[in-house]
Amino acid sequence: MKEAIHDLVEKQRTFFYKGDTRDITYRQKQLVRLREAIKSREEVILSALKKDLNKSEQEAFITEIGFIYNEIKDVLKNVDYWAAPRRQKTPITHLGSKSYIYQEPYGVALIIAPWNYPFHLAIAPAIGAIAAGNTVIIKPSELTPHTSTVIRELITDTFQEEYVAVVEGDAEVAKELISDKVNYIFFTGSVQVGKKVMEAAAKNLTPVTLELGGKSPAIVMSDANLKLAAKRIVWGKFTNAGQTCIAPDYILVQEKVRRKLLKLLVHYIKKLHGEDVRFNRDYPKIVTEKHVDRLAALIDDETKVYHGGEYDRVDRYFEPTILANVTEDDPIMGEEIFGPILPVLSFTNDYEAIEFVRRRPSPLALYLFTEDKGNEKYFFESLQFGGGCLNDTIMHIGTPYLPFGGIGESGMGAYHGKYSFDTFSHEKSIVRQTTKFDIPLRYSKSKRTLKTIRKIWE
Template sequence: MTIPQILEKQRTFFATQQTKDISYRKKSLQKLLKEIIRRERDILKALHDDFRKSEYEGVMTETSIVISEVKTMIKNVSSWATPKRVMPALLNFPSSAKIYSEPYGTTLIIAPWNYPYQLAFSPLAGAIAAGNTVVLKPSELTPNTSTICKEIIERVFDPNHVTVVEGGIPESQELLAQRWDYIFFTGSVPVGRIVAKAAAEYLTPVTLELGGKSPCIIDDSANIKLAAKRIVWGKFINGGQTCIAPDYLLIHKRNKDEFVKAFTEEIIKAYGENPETSDDFPRIVNSRNFDRLHKMLENESFLAGGKTNRDQYYISPTLLDEPSLESEVMKGEIFGPILPLISYEKEKDLHSIISKYDKPLAFYVFTNKKSFAKKLIKQYSFGGGTINDTTVHFANHNLPFGGVGESGIGGYHGKHTFDTFSHKKGVVIRGNWLDIPTRYAPYKGKLKQLRTLMKLG
């Protein structure tokens, strides 16, 4: 079946109003939950086969998150979908007012390769809960996970409700050439621009989950050992291939030596003397990304790591010493297990570096000075962040997750996902027992009364 035919069948199915039925949505999600639990072992194996992700990381960063998200949707979809009363305007007296959450219709979800299962099924669950049909495009760079995703969806859903389109750039281009009611994309900034341009052709609303150079600041009051431990975890999980991983460190000069020692010790604790032999350290996804990262290491000084093996797509957990802001590693998002360390002395030094880059997806501050942390949080625009830890804000489904500016558009997780895939439709219900004549022509002599009503309303 061609892509236009798939889309047309989904439009026809959506027009039947079946997906708007709350019981249908819940049953669909319950079937999905049952199947993803049944296939968890297969999902974890696929993740390992694609880039040697350990079972523990697979559960922590992929399967458990999806299971939690689907359960949240099942538990709350009835209340979320119920029209919400709001205060009516006095000008409309007598009346009541409600906000209706209605599905957009036919939606496209384009998933990335770095968390190929989680970042496909988490938005999918919200799109289904909101009552949409979905075409899911998994990444061709993780073929084993893509196959599992397709098998699960084919077993659970009517293809007119949810279907998977596999393939590479040609298939993505053809999908983007269609007219959708909503597009949800997770990936790089350059591809995000392509998606936004395609969506603009039909004024299609979009969510773009992108990335950027996310700073991690360690001031002179920080708990250095704990900071090193948490940064090693947040940076090198998934082999550094995480959009919200710390992209570069800005550390107070007086703490540099202590931090480097603690950081090196934490790498050894986590992955051993030789991380290449560790079962817990993933590989770079493919040769293209390995070569891109390897180029960043040229002519740099290493404080830790720096070892590579192209045959295995392996790059060790690496800490770089004071790279130039004009160097390859500081030009754009790294998206790998390489962490530049840059020292600073005065607070103004931070601004001169951070302001060089576009608004990041994440922002991290390690400090024991609450006033310093609050100041930075207010001063800089970013998608989301954490004080005295890294990446953990992602795990709270009560917080919206998303970027701003170059790092993305829109947010999701939990109810925020449901809202993302729902159009909020405002409706006023007028009473017929009274009809105040103020608004009707002729207007002579009514202006004072109108002003009074406007002040009161």
């Protein structure tokens, strides 16, 4: 496997040096081919997602495929503008010259995708890599085998492997890919694995983007529209059975409205997913039995279960669950949940909520529910997080016009739209100097020259 991976990387590097990918029209044609290939296989993709995660057609299209179409449309419209050399200001010390920034593709880009949105999170970064002029190797997740197979077949039938290729396999395969001398690594996954990816990449000084996760809070103030807050939190949390890196991981609610919010959360769980979720054929499954076991261990204390708590290991079913009377020392608050369990904690004043979030690593997302502009300003300016929403959840990921990424332990780098193009591009600085004249100032070592330079720079 190691030799085969090395041969593939070298084959892609050779193709990159041929220069075809530097042509903007070539890139646009490849993205059109990708879009048409996806369209022709929509039913197959939806079927694979149903088999792997039991995603409904609507949820799968919205969260996995529709976003991809929107992303490609935006790139096709703008990539020629993004890729054009940009004229920059030139200081007086460089009289006679002009300054430019050229967008340079890195070369061979490796994309390691997760299992929770196995199609979306494999293809979306690939769009940026292609748009920027790179060759691409995609490593899908082995935990969603049906979708992985579809991705491999789609890419193999659409592109030559020296341009875009798929390598399937487990963690050992990913390790071999990372250890080879690719030119860029884009990883989406857990914090623990992200640290290993960065450590391995450092050995070759390979630049990386890490899209990780963390405990993303939903903060509900007493002045919030509680019905909409509950409805949107339930929707954002239990989409994909909570297996979303930016899902609300826990709720911080002002104590005076805690009981009312709890009742509304249960109301909207039943309204959006049915009175008995087990009979909802469109409710997603937990990815593996092992993950069910992990989630079950987090609700050992049945006295804290306010709603739900039922699960079936064999069927990979886990009921939407609300926990109340949770403290920050409980096991559920010690790690990212990544499943349909939602702990609810309370606070009395703004400062208390701020300090609660600050005691944890900076989250990938934060959701604030309030009608007060002062609260909005205070929370958004006081806390570090990757991105988020005011009075909504997870919607910020759906636009190609905003960067998506983390900070600190929730990741580094960003993508979507132009930010994907920028991520997979190196900004190369060029100074074009005139040959019509040559100013002698820089060659002189006299005190008068130094005095003149000081006047210019100071």
